[in-house]
Amino acid sequence: MQEIEKKWQERWEAARIFEPSTDSSKDKFYLTAAFPYPNSPQHIGHGRTYTITDIYARYMRLKGKNVLFPMGFHVTGTPVMAMAKRIAEEDQEVIEIFEKIYGIEKDTIRNLTEPTRLVMHFSNEIESGMKEMGYSIDWRRKFYSNDAAFNKFIEWQFFKLMKKGYITKGEHPVPWCPVANTAIGAHDTKGDVDPEIEEMLCILFRYRDGFIVCATYRPETVYGVTNIWINENATYVKATDGKRKLYMSKDAVKELSLQLELKIEEEIAGKQLIGTEAKNPITDELVPILHADFVDPSNGSGAVMSVPAHAPYDYLALRDAGLEDKYQLKQVLQLDGFGPYPAKEICEKIGIKSQKDERAKDATQEIYKKEAHSGIMVCGEFKGLKGVEAKEKIKQKMLNEGKAFTIYEIANGPIYSRYGGKVSVKIVKDQWFIDYGNPEWKKKAQECLKRMKILPEKTRKDYEYTIDWLKQKACTRSTGLGTKFPFDSDKMIEALSDSTIYMAFYTIAHIAKKMKEEELTEELFDYVFLGQETEKKLPPQAKEMRREFEYWYPLDSRHSATDLVHNHLTFFIFNHTAIFGEALWPRQIVTNGFVLMDGKKMSKSMGNILPLKAAIGKWGADAVRLAIVSGADLAQDTDFNQPAIEGILARMKFLKSAMEKYAAKRDDEKKEQADLWLLSRLHRRCLKVDELYQNLQIRELTLELFYNTVNDLQWYLKRAKEPKLREFFEIWTVMVSPFIPHFAEEIWEKLGKKIYVGDSPFVSIAKMPRADLSKISDEIEDAEEYISKIKEDIHNIMGLLKKEKIECIQLFVAARWKWRLMEIVQNEKSFEASIKKAVQDEEIKTHAAEAQKLIQIYLKNKDANIKRGQDFELMALNSAVHLLETEFKCGQVVIKKEEETEIQKARNAVPGKPAILVV
């Protein structure tokens, strides 16, 4: 198996059939799949997208298109660096994964401590895996996203974006490691936790010579504050931000040092604050400062505004302090099913003992959720609004009036980075953005989307939604591989921003990578990609580059897994509309779901990752290709399991042996019923398959081209006295070749000179056969279906008779008058009318009693609708005598008309169902 595959891969490569050149006499088709990120080996999940892309590429080639399918490698950003670093530090977790799951040699792993070595190792691994899969890729255009030539291209892209005003600069909160002094992503944290940033509002209560700062998630409840909680055991400080004095916990000042510039002026023991009063900035009420155990000085500001009516902790703290009666609870929101004080109610209902009770947390969650959603404000300026709406309004109002400011917290903390620091939030100044919020740009992106074909079509909504909410996207990072940000050389362009229009680069990559870096100027790219002439002298390759780009662009199809819809693919749309004219906007996006292993998600922790190369080694590329695409529709996740792939191998074996036995001779002479049937099915399939390919209905295609075809073939071999499969294999091999190209090539070669389809040295570059409509026959197919039903019926009857051996099968086709009667029923539709009409027929009249029963039966199954007549049934049955004799091992099969016999059983015959007598 694998040797055959290797043979064909070598021949394809030697013949360079997947290295297209610009050829204006041929229609081009340009497609790309998301380029891989080589920081680990590829597994069968990656294979799904590429296989689908390859199937599509191969189909288009069969349709006579000049197809370009290139591939490159994405090495931008920090994951490669992080991975190399972990290996250098001999991180056992990583090493174990590489060894155990991917089966990489220890010595090899030890060598991967440098990002570049790591990249080269895995990109080679991925590339050779893709070759082993038989992907029809033009490897001449391969590049890495940190190649100098590509860097120049990305720089050029950012010049263009800047000129359009799509690059902006500002502040941005990021998860930050104070030890490594860098922004942190999930892959930089211990346990691969994705840090979530949450916004809190700090409300300023006037206090002494400044303000006491209360951090809250629920500013709308500021109307219901009865007091302020602090922790008397913590240290508090008076600090200044330059404009005003702020009272907060010492720990909070430390936590917030990456966000606020605070200077501590004075330390104050928590105890000293107890009993003093502060002023609510909204209601102007004076509220006392009290102690509560639940207050965590390192969280928020270390001071909490107390709203006991709506916050269980606040209520519990009040009760614990025995102050429940001293302070009147104040209702802010009205909640259906609750009285004025939901927090109190829920605590009493569940029976929460104190603020230290674990269940207080759940109660808090429940109340917060309900109030935000269905709570209605009953006081203040925003009376009548829903909780969430009021929250937003109040926040804005207080911010505008300087009564509050925002801070950010790690919501799912504490998180520790791999560098050892506790992750907190830093406000990055000088953060550069791509402004996807620009309304004109948005409009263009929407327009582009509207013109594009999206497969599966139902994902279109996801794009619409994403285009809509996308705002400023940070496009630089302080570290990482890739391209330097041209407007601030300290920064690197991050990975999702340098991969938006690289499809354009493939068209010239094979030329650009041989050029000097300084030749790749803005003017050159302006000329190549935008057609702008310049007075400057361009390098001699410029014209060729322009020709390549003009020929291949726009991109006809973009392929990826569904997870990239919400970022990469949408950025891809945006950037194309920004850089290129409408005529060069992409035409289509195709996305697919993931591959599951035995029903479960593949994951490192479960250890159920199947590396692609291991799978090929075990089952061969063709079987793997089919297995990872055949299980489900595009949108769905598909399951990979052993029984399925073994089933595929068994069928391939069957097909091969059928080909070897029966495909030798011409089969246009001496056709029997079964031949006509098989060809009818084949050509009908040919017609259908073309449409399925157009819309990449992969699952349906594999069903038609593989599973159902095998079933047909099995039926045919049973039916045909003298099987002849030449025409069948010539046509089928071409149709199925996009899925199992090596297998198809092998058959194609064995078939020798083709008779029924155009010959070509490779099936990969043959012509998709056209369906011969004259060979498609409903009647013949109906007859076969009819026969197979009769066969089933006979089986049933034998089961009932519990007969092992039978001597004779007698079949009685219904009398002609029964057809006439059925026709009457179909026209008249009611019993009364039918019987009236029926008795006008002399023959039916003589069978009046029987006719009455029949009418009732016909009326019941009015969909039975037997189109064909008695002659048809006789013909079909006669053609099946041989089949029935062998199938049931009986010496005699007698076929008669009902009219010709006196046997009582024959009266049971109805149109479509002959009476069967088994002796």
Added chain:
RNA sequence: GUGGGGGUGGCAGAGCCUGGUCAAAUGCGCCAGCUUGAGGGGCUGGUGCCUUUAGGGCUGCGAGGGUUCAAAUCCCUUCCCCCACACCA
């Protein structure tokens, strides 16, 4: 929370947009028979329940309602699962 996608037989997975031909394709699994030195493999049949020298009936496509002569399919309500939400490839 917001947005999107789903819940079908032992399992996977079609069908549902364009209601009837749906007890529900196809595959896997399971059962039986044949083949085979056994095993594997192959072939044939069966695989919701009941009934039957026949092609019949009943229940059924997350739950509950509704529309209709007719619903897995349309409408409403409800429960549950999955995915995405940004500086991360």
